[in-house]
Amino acid sequence: MADGDLGEFMDVSAGTARPVIRYGAAVLHRPCAWVDSFDTGLEALVEDMFASMYAADGVGLAANQIGTSLRVFVYDCPDASGESRAGHVINPVLTTIGAVAPPMIGPEACLSVPGQQAEVSRAAVATVTGTDVCGRPVTVTGTGLLARCLQHETDHLGGIVYVDLLPAGERAAILAAAGLPGRHRRGGLDRSRLGRQAVGEDRLFP
Numbered sequence: 641m642a643d644g645d646l647g648e649f650m651d652v653s654a655g656t657a658r659p660v661i662r663y664g665a666a667v668l669h670r671p672c673a674w675v676d677s678f679d680t681g682l683e684a685l686v687e688d689m690f691a692s693m694y695a696a697d698g699v700g701l702a703a704n705q706i707g708t709s710l711r712v713f714v715y716d717c718p719d720a721s722g723e724s725r726a727g728h729v730i731n732p733v734l735t736t737i738g739a740v741a742p743p744m745i746g747p748e749a750c751l752s753v754p755g756q757q758a759e760v761s762r763a764a765v766a767t768v769t770g771t772d773v774c775g776r777p778v779t780v781t782g783t784g785l786l787a788r789c790l791q792h793e794t795d796h797l798g799g800i801v802y803v804d805l806l807p808a809g810e811r812a813a814i815l816a817a818a819g820l821p822g823r824h825r826r827g828g829l830d831r832s833r834l835g836r837q838a839v840g841e842d843r844l845f846p
């Protein structure tokens with residue numbers, strides 16, 4: 641497979657669009673597992689991800705955004721020249737970012753935080769390495785919006801949504817505008833509680 645190709649074997653119209661999961665659901669806020677089974681189930685997942693991304697009119701999608709906690713993303717996104725690039729990456733790792741150009745600050749949005757956007761600083765050039773669904777090595781280098789997309793999607797697979805990169809007040813305002821709860825309000829991760837447990841207060845003062 642050449643850099644960023646969809647792959648001649650893959651029928652991207654074969655997948656089933658699934659609902660995109662919104663910020664606050666636990667699956668978006670924990671790291672995804674590395675893929676170690678390159679089977680037909682993985683190919684079906686990638687097909688569903690393309691279908692879901694196109695149905696939602698997105699330029700990229702991470703597997704946990706449709707509820708599957710595996711390190712996989714898909715993209716169909718223009719680079720800085722305006723050329724559209726499409727592909728998928730299994731087990732992506734950002735290998736080089738920001739080495740050749742100053743960071744770019746621009747609007748960023750996410751299907752999991754619908755209707756909102758914010759200014760986010762990203763490296764202007766990004767390279768991701770990983771494999772295709774057959775386990776063959778893939779390298780994708782992107783500029784412009786594609787560079788932003790590669791960083792955004794790799795962040796998703798680490799449990800980071802772009803609003804997590806913003807100051808707390810700005811994040812809270814965006815989530816409120818989207819009608820979404822913060823990630824710490826559903827009882828799953830309460831930092832103050834974790835802090836008490838870390839110093840043993842729960843045992844001292846049960």
Ligand SMILES: [Zn+2]
Binds near residue numbers: 749750751796802
């Ligand atoms: Zn996103």
